[in-house]
Amino acid sequence: MRSRASIREYEVLRAVITAGTVTAAAYKLGVSQPAVSRMLAQLEANMGVILFERRGSRLRPTAEALRLNDNLDRLFDALAYLNGTDPGDPVSQPLRLAAPPTLTHRFLGHCVASFMKLHPGQMISLETCTSNDLVDRLVDDRLDLGFTLAEATHSAMELIPFHRSLAVCVMAPDHPLARHDVITPDLLHDQDHINLTRRFMVRTRLDQVFRKAGVRTRPVAEVGTAVSALTLARAGVGFSVLCPFPVLQPDDPTLAIRPFRPEFIYSASFAVSTIRPQSRPARAFMRHVQMAVRSDPHALTDFAPLPAEDAAAEMI
Template sequence: MRPRASIREYEVLRAVITSGSVTAAAHRLAISQPAVSRMLAQLEANVGVTLFERRGGRLRPTAEAIRLNGKLDRLFDALAYLDGTDPADPASQPLRLAAPPTLGHRFLANLMASFMKQNPGQMISLETCTSNGLVSRLVDDTIDLGFTLAELTHSAMELIPFHQTLAVCVMARDHPLARHEVITPETLHGQDHIALMRRHMVRTRLDQVFARAGVRPKTVAEVATGVSAITLARAGVGVAVICPFPLLRQHDPDLVIRPFVPEFVYRASFAVSTVRPLSKPVRAFMRHVQLAVRTTPSAVLTSGSAA
């Protein structure tokens, strides 16, 4: 008969799964890294299965580890009650979000407010950062859930799309191109163009569309956000090809919106860790976002439309 695993060993298992590394788990439990490694090895010997694999320099929990961790929920909930805390209390599980400024200010802030009204006492923090910054924050376990419009790839992160939209071209109402029902790369050749900064992945994708068409718009301004691009376009500085989500949802009498062809797809995605399970508040907020996207009408973009 194998020796019975200790609660401390199970604690170490949960800490490594949730933090993603032995170093972070040791810091969280206030013990040494060798102690964490030793207890993990002892737990594997006690339960008779491999709990972690090292890939790409990081520990990845096996399916057996995830299943075992799930079975431990009731044990640690009971221990929490004995310690005087309620694990079902939203305040005991703060929700840490991060997103680029446009998604954070124009989309998430309102959803945070409605979610908190439905879940009184739920603590939420929202950090704005670049899409690339989401990766390091997820790896370092400083956020629980990220949001992005970029097509990011990283072994420690998974993107889960929740909304898809097509690029549009925006311009002032009196702009000469407003007479076109559809804007193509050829239409934009030599036109004053408001572009995103080159650090944005979508800027690279759009430049490739122009290159394949053999055209070259005249870049008169580079901006960091779609909000800035719309402001300059409205003022008559030039035209901008942007993602309409979540910016263009209301009628704007000074702005004309036209479909951009060929179709240029933007996907809004959740960014989640591949080494840590999703907490109950994270899953609940993701459902809240998905429901809001399905039930909130976006700007209707048809040929000849303005918004």
């Protein structure tokens, strides 16, 4: 007959899922590392399942651990009530979001505002950071949900695409390139080029396209955001090939916007943790974003996002 697991063992489970390592969990709980390891081993023995897989210095929860953790929500919610706190109070549980500046200022701000109207009282923290910083924030449990246009990979982070669009070429309306309906690499040979900095993976992809076509553009500027590239293009500095989402309006009279061939795709993705489950507000916000991008004119129509259920139902 199996022994019953203790509440303390369940606390250890949740702490290790959240912290990712036994050392960090022990610090969070205020106990020794051997004590955490011992209680975790006892819980696995009591449950008869493996709860964590070791990935380098980190512990990754198994499907059984995540299911058990989900089932423990009611237990720890009840304990929180007994201790005088309300875990369902949005003010006490802010939804922590982070994204690069372009996504934050040109897209997420509007999504946050409309989401808060649907869910009055839901506290939201929205910060800007680089796509590389998203990994550290997810690992350290400083972030519930991230957003990125990058194609970064990390064992502690999963990217879930919610929007895809094709690259476009932009320039001033009176630029010589504007007379073409479609821009191909051969048309850009020896043209003034506003490029993204080399830290962007899409810059590497574009360089490969030009190299394969035997095309050499004339670099006149390197910028860190698509917004900066558009500003320079409007001023007639040169052309730029970039992602239209979320910075371009199709009817912008200050720019000539042309399809770029050969086609390559930009993906905007949710960045979620692989070492802890998503909160209900985070899942609701993901569905809210999916609804918001449905009407975007740059979205590929053959791209099927995750099922967009009623976001309000997710918060109940």
